[in-house]
Amino acid sequence: MDVEAVIEEVLPRVRPTEEERAFVEGLMKELEKLAVETIVELDLEVKPYFVGSLAKDTYLAGDHDIDLFLAFPLKTPLEELRKKGLELGRAIAKRLDSYEIAYAEHPYVRAYYRGVKVDIVPCYDVKSWRDVRTAVDRSILHNRWVLENLGGRNDEVRLLKRFLKGIKAYGSEIYVRGFSGYLAEILVIKYGSFLEVLQKEDFILRQKVIDPGNWLKREPEIAMKTVKREAEEDRPLIVIDPVDPRRNVAANLGWERYGVFHFKAHQFLEAPSLSFFFPEEKAGGSYLEELRRKGTHMVTLLFEKPNLVDDVLMPQLERSARGFERALQREGFRVLEWNVGHFRGKAFIMLEVDRLEREKVRIKPGPEFFTERGWDFYRKNERVWLRGKRLYAEKRVKEGIVDVISELLSKNQISLGKNLRKHVGDADVLLDYVPEELEEEAYLLLNREKWNLKR
Amino acid sequence: MDVEAVIEEVLPRVRPTEEERAFVEGLMKELEKLAVETIVELDLEVKPYFVGSLAKDTYLAGDHDIDLFLAFPLKTPLEELRKKGLELGRAIAKRLDSYEIAYAEHPYVRAYYRGVKVDIVPCYDVKSWRDVRTAVDRSILHNRWVLENLGGRNDEVRLLKRFLKGIKAYGSEIYVRGFSGYLAEILVIKYGSFLEVLQKEDFILRQKVIDPGNWLKREPEIAMKTVKREAEEDRPLIVIDPVDPRRNVAANLGWERYGVFHFKAHQFLEAPSLSFFFPEEKAGGSYLEELRRKGTHMVTLLFEKPNLVDDVLMPQLERSARGFERALQREGFRVLEWNVGHFRGKAFIMLEVDRLEREKVRIKPGPEFFTERGWDFYRKNERVWLRGKRLYAEKRVKEGIVDVISELLSKNQISLGKNLRKHVGDADVLLDYVPEELEEEAYLLLNREKWNLKR
Numbered sequence: 001m002d003v004e005a006v007i008e009e010v011l012p013r014v015r016p017t018e019e020e021r022a023f024v025e026g027l028m029k030e031l032e033k034l035a036v037e038t039i040v041e042l043d044l045e046v047k048p049y050f051v052g053s054l055a056k057d058t059y060l061a062g063d064h065d066i067d068l069f070l071a072f073p074l075k076t077p078l079e080e081l082r083k084k085g086l087e088l089g090r091a092i093a094k095r096l097d098s099y100e101i102a103y104a105e106h107p108y109v110r111a112y113y114r115g116v117k118v119d120i121v122p123c124y125d126v127k128s129w130r131d132v133r134t135a136v137d138r139s140i141l142h143n144r145w146v147l148e149n150l151g152g153r154n155d156e157v158r159l160l161k162r163f164l165k166g167i168k169a170y171g172s173e174i175y176v177r178g179f180s181g182y183l184a185e186i187l188v189i190k191y192g193s194f195l196e197v198l199q200k201e202d203f204i205l206r207q208k209v210i211d212p213g214n215w216l217k218r219e220p221e222i223a224m225k226t227v228k229r230e231a232e233e234d235r236p237l238i239v240i241d242p243v244d245p246r247r248n249v250a251a252n253l254g255w256e257r258y259g260v261f262h263f264k265a266h267q268f269l270e271a272p273s274l275s276f277f278f279p280e281e282k283a284g285g286s287y288l289e290e291l292r293r294k295g296t297h298m299v300t301l302l303f304e305k306p307n308l309v310d311d312v313l314m315p316q317l318e319r320s321a322r323g324f325e326r327a328l329q330r331e332g333f334r335v336l337e338w339n340v341g342h343f344r345g346k347a348f349i350m351l352e353v354d355r356l357e358r359e360k361v362r363i364k365p366g367p368e369f370f371t372e373r374g375w376d377f378y379r380k381n382e383r384v385w386l387r388g389k390r391l392y393a394e395k396r397v398k399e400g401i402v403d404v405i406s407e408l409l410s411k412n413q414i415s416l417g418k419n420l421r422k423h424v425g426d427a428d429v430l431l432d433y434v435p436e437e438l439e440e441e442a443y444l445l446l447n448r449e450k451w452n453l454k455r
Numbered sequence: 456m457d458v459e460a461v462i463e464e465v466l467p468r469v470r471p472t473e474e475e476r477a478f479v480e481g482l483m484k485e486l487e488k489l490a491v492e493t494i495v496e497l498d499l500e501v502k503p504y505f506v507g508s509l510a511k512d513t514y515l516a517g518d519h520d521i522d523l524f525l526a527f528p529l530k531t532p533l534e535e536l537r538k539k540g541l542e543l544g545r546a547i548a549k550r551l552d553s554y555e556i557a558y559a560e561h562p563y564v565r566a567y568y569r570g571v572k573v574d575i576v577p578c579y580d581v582k583s584w585r586d587v588r589t590a591v592d593r594s595i596l597h598n599r600w601v602l603e604n605l606g607g608r609n610d611e612v613r614l615l616k617r618f619l620k621g622i623k624a625y626g627s628e629i630y631v632r633g634f635s636g637y638l639a640e641i642l643v644i645k646y647g648s649f650l651e652v653l654q655k656e657d658f659i660l661r662q663k664v665i666d667p668g669n670w671l672k673r674e675p676e677i678a679m680k681t682v683k684r685e686a687e688e689d690r691p692l693i694v695i696d697p698v699d700p701r702r703n704v705a706a707n708l709g710w711e712r713y714g715v716f717h718f719k720a721h722q723f724l725e726a727p728s729l730s731f732f733f734p735e736e737k738a739g740g741s742y743l744e745e746l747r748r749k750g751t752h753m754v755t756l757l758f759e760k761p762n763l764v765d766d767v768l769m770p771q772l773e774r775s776a777r778g779f780e781r782a783l784q785r786e787g788f789r790v791l792e793w794n795v796g797h798f799r800g801k802a803f804i805m806l807e808v809d810r811l812e813r814e815k816v817r818i819k820p821g822p823e824f825f826t827e828r829g830w831d832f833y834r835k836n837e838r839v840w841l842r843g844k845r846l847y848a849e850k851r852v853k854e855g856i857v858d859v860i861s862e863l864l865s866k867n868q869i870s871l872g873k874n875l876r877k878h879v880g881d882a883d884v885l886l887d888y889v890p891e892e893l894e895e896e897a898y899l900l901l902n903r904e905k906w907n908l909k910r
Contacts, residue, residue: 256841355814361748361750378718394903
């Protein structure tokens with residue numbers, strides 16, 4: 001199959017049908033009317049905007065969440081915007097099917113209407129990046145810029161997004177670190193088409209800095225500061241936001257996800273196939289067999305999922321897993337790999353370790369011998385010896401990894417996500433065994449399928 | 456027991472008796488006569504000198520090796536000195552009981568006469584440090600300086616030497632790294648007596664630089680260069696040689712041996728006892744029990760001892776043990792401690808390790824993904840994943856430590872002493888077992904008695 005043939009097959013699956021289009025457009029009109037009415041009722045000076053992929057017409061078929069932004073005048077004090085914004089959002093949402101309050105930088109309303117999710121978000125009505133006051137304010141500017149520059153290449157964006165989704169490199173959430181929708185749009189605008197973005201992948205990485213807004217000319221000082229800062233953070237790409245020279249659009253893109261894109265882009269061009277866009281789910285295998293094959297072991301901590309959104313929970317679980325990795329390493333167990341997640345009200349941290357038991361004594365490094373603390377150490381320990389200036393002694397320790405973990409937890413010696421301490425403290429610790437729901441995750445962790453670039 | 460009482464008991468045991476004194480003095484006279492006769496016979500312009508603790512009268516009772524130096528005029532070319540020196544030494548030695556050729560910087564003759572070892576060493580007849588051409592030339596200057604400055608405190612030196620021997624901190628050989636006899640003499644000369652050296656131990660360490668020759672005034676540039684160089688090498692003490700401002704008398708003193716002196720000096724002053732000078736040999740224990748107690752394991756390499764003197768062999772064995780430590784660490788085995796040595800024609804390297812088996816797969820770090828080598832790595836391995844920019848893959852490996860060691864040796868991946876490669880390559884590898892002759896060494900290694908400061 002050649003590239004064009006594949007694209008011909010993908011297009012009808014990512015492009016919304018006329019029916020879908022009519023449905024969401026109707027929905028948006030209805031919502032706009034509702035919003036304007038409510039604004040008038042509450043006597044507010046607020047403009048409703050639609051933003052996001054729906055408003056830009058770059059959404060994938062079947063994937064139509066609505067973002068309704070309520071733009072307050074710049075003169076509104078922040079506190080008032082928070083209060084009135086939530087009030088207004090709630091008043092609109094009450095006229096829809098259902099709603100809840102969600103929390104990001106500021107609280108907003110997440111409503112559902114005719115099966116579609118509608119985020120109702122208060123923001124400032126900014127005209128330029130100099131006005132930006134809250135994280136969401138830029139969305140209106142992004143929307144405008146894309147509409148002005150896309151020039152009918154909407155389907156090219158759809159192809160790129162679907163490709164990124166298929167290879168699991170889509171999503172700028174902190175626990176994904178992939179490509180955002182806006183970044184995909186910018187790449188298509190800059191390089192012309194889905195295929196050209198893929199063909200220029202090597203060049204894009206080497207060039208590193210993309211400046212579609214021409215900020216390096218227009219605001220050299222600010223733009224250079226952004227480039228320097230992001231280069232120091234060692235980002236794979238620095239895409240100066242065309243609507244704000246202070247921001248790298250690709251700030252959340254990690255090397256891992258970029259690497260996946262790197263390999264998959266080349267492979268797709270060499271051997272195009274539908275499976276890049278719509279991968280088949282691979283048949284799983286037995287994690288117990290993997291443990292036997294590798295001669296390694298698995299420790300799983302299972303605990304009640306704290307009531308946090310994924311954006312907050314996942315990074316904390318990751319931080320905790322890294323905390324376990326470091327603490328166990330210090331204690332003589334090697335953590336080869338880890339994985340975190342949650343299912344049905346339970347959160348889990350899975351650790352692949354090299355062994356479940358360690359030697360019964362450990363060497364305890366002490367201070368330099370000629371210090372006051374040197375004498376203390378000398379007096380307190382039974383066997384004391386020197387390596388260079390440093391004193392060492394022997395220490396009896398727990399042998400099994402479960403005992404070691406409980407001791408580390410009770411002594412507060414594992415750095416954990418801040419909202420997880422209590423939950424992890426009460427965790428069940430499972431050795432070389434997981435509940436049925438996690439068997440697949442365990443298998444994917446152990447055989448690295450989860451991250452396998454060649455999957 | 457108070458300090459004076461202890462010293463009263465030690466003195467008669469370290470001070471040579473009148474009989475011993477008469478015996479060695481007779482011996483020296485006889486040797487001198489022989490040497491002078493032989494020099495005349497060979498028609499050489501050479502002066503015989505006695506150096507070392509016997510010539511300085513600081514030898515311990517029963518410990519009377521003789522150092523006979525044959526001093527050639529400065530004008531003698533080095534090659535001639537080596538050749539004629541050996542010739543002359545041999546000619547003298549032939550009139551003694553037996554002899555052999557030994558090798559240091561230059562070959563010399565080691566003879567035995569009436570049960571006493573006599574080293575016959577050619578050197579230059581130097582008058583000042585500026586004349587020094589070979590490593591042994593300073594001995595004559597050392598001898599003269601000690602004789603001029605000791606002022607009758609010979610027994611104080613004997614006490615200090617015996618104390619250092621008792622606590623196992625005596626000997627400047629590279630594999631001991633303790634106090635030399637000359638350093639002990641300088642300390643007594645500088646601080647007045649055995650007790651004062653012990654009392655001032657803290658002060659000596661803090662002051663760090665000792666300059667009995669007043670070189671920092673007489674030759675400030677050269678002496679400061681010595682101080683700087685030795686400070687950079689982080690020596691515990693910098694004792695500028697009173698006969699040569701370029702040299703640190705304590706260059707071979709390691710922190711470990713100094714640390715032993717530190718603790719033992721304090722302890723002796725707090726609770727004086729004969730055992731510091733004449734320690735009782737502690738009863739040994741079972742190394743197998745130690746292995747059980749600690750939950751660790753022991754790997755012993757046993758091989759034919761290469762025909763090298765200890766000064767050369769021991770550092771090479773140590774280097775090899777460290778090579779094993781690093782190589783095994785890289786392979787996932789932790790080396791907790793090691794010990795080397797030889798007995799009855801066999802040399803050994805003992806390693807205490809955390810386990811004998813490891814997991815069956817290892818994680819192989821690869822190059823950064825966006826390089827040419829990145830593609831190679833990607834193509835060559837089955838499972839490939841990313842952590843940051845770096846590719847990783849899985850590798851099947853040998854499980855048992857014996858297999859791992861043979862593979863490392865066959866691939867030349869252990870850094871070994873240069874004369875040991877062949878011998879170590881043919882070594883027997885013993886697991887958790889040693890031949891009877893090594894049982895005590897194994898026990899001392901495992902329970903750290905060998906280095907235990909509290910022994």
